[in-house]
Amino acid sequence: xxxxxxxxxxxxxxxxxxxxxxxxxxxxxxxxxxxxxxxxxxxxxxxxxxxxxxxxxxxxxxxxxxxxxxxxxxxxxxxxxxxxxxxxxxxxxxxxxxxxxxxxxxxxxxxxxxxxxxxxxxxxxxxxxxxxxxxxxxxxxxxxxxxxxxxxxxxxxxxxxxxxxxxxxxxxxxxxxxxxxxxxxxxxxxxxxx
Ligand SMILES: [Zn+2]
Numbered sequence: 001x002x003x004x005x006x007x008x009x010x011x012x013x014x015x016x017x018x019x020x021x022x023x024x025x026x027x028x029x030x031x032x033x034x035x036x037x038x039x040x041x042x043x044x045x046x047x048x049x050x051x052x053x054x055x056x057x058x059x060x061x062x063x064x065x066x067x068x069x070x071x072x073x074x075x076x077x078x079x080x081x082x083x084x085x086x087x088x089x090x091x092x093x094x095x096x097x098x099x100x101x102x103x104x105x106x107x108x109x110x111x112x113x114x115x116x117x118x119x120x121x122x123x124x125x126x127x128x129x130x131x132x133x134x135x136x137x138x139x140x141x142x143x144x145x146x147x148x149x150x151x152x153x154x155x156x157x158x159x160x161x162x163x164x165x166x167x168x169x170x171x172x173x174x175x176x177x178x179x180x181x182x183x184x185x186x187x188x189x190x191x192x193x194x
Contacts, residue, residue, distance in 0.1 A: 010035040017071070017096075020089060024096040027142045031100060034107070035066040044072045048082070049095055051102035051135075058114060062107040069099045080160055087154070094144065094151030101138035105131070129172050136174040137182065145183035152176050 010033060013021045021038055025031060044050050054066040074083040084092070106114055120127040139148050153176060155161065155169050174182070 012037040012039075014038060014040060017084065017092070020092045021096055023093050024100055024144070024147075027097065027139075027144050028100050028104065030107070031103060034063055034103065036069060036103065037066070038069045038071060040073050041070045042073070044070055044075070048072050048075045049099050051099040051106075052118075053106055053114065059111045062109065065106075067103050067106065069096070069103075077155075078161055078165055080158075088150070090147055090150040091154040094139075094147035094149070097139040097142075097144040097147050098135050098151065101135035101142075102131070104138040104142075105134050132172045133174055136179070140174070140179055140182045141186065143186070145179055145186075148174070149176055149179050149183075152179065 011021075011025070017038065049072070050068075050070045052068055052070070054068060057065040071084065074081055076082075087095075106117075109117060117131070121131055136148055139145075152169070152173065156166055156176070
């Protein structure tokens with residue numbers, strides 16, 4: 001099976017999500033030469049997707065590290081099952097954009113900083129919020145504001161999800177209002193022209 005993207009070097013992308021991944025990647029020219037593998041996993045601990053460096057490459061220079069974006073082929077929120085096929089395409093692109101935002105964040109970190117970052121992410125609740133918002137900001141600043149907004153609204157407007165869950169999302173990530181404000185602060189040329 002052909003798995004390697006034709007458009008981007010150093011990327012491994014499952015064929016079923018190639019279009020969405022390539023759309024998201026097109027907003028991140030900085031990641032062109034960064035090795036990233038997109039990989040389906042049966043079940044992820046915390047979330048739908050997860051971006052992380054390959055541990056054996058953590059001590060390489062940031063752009064020489066290899067990174068993974070793990071994707072759950074299906075995920076449950078409060079008993080409701082979502083799958084890669086039922087989530088709208090733009091929501092998926094936004095979600096991938098958020099993960100690429102994490103990788104941009106990792107590129108700005110030295111090796112020890114990155115390891116410390118990983119430890120804090122696991123053990124310090126407040127740190128999760130900083131990390132998640134940073135990923136959103138990177139994605140919005142790269143012109144993905146509309147997609148990030150789609151993703152956020154998909155969750156926040158999903159009536160069957162509890163207020164508790166939605167409030168957690170509001171607390172950890174940028175709010176739709178934050179995203180709109182950031183988008184407006186960008187130079188017109190950097191905005192999505194759709
Ligand atoms: Zn995240």
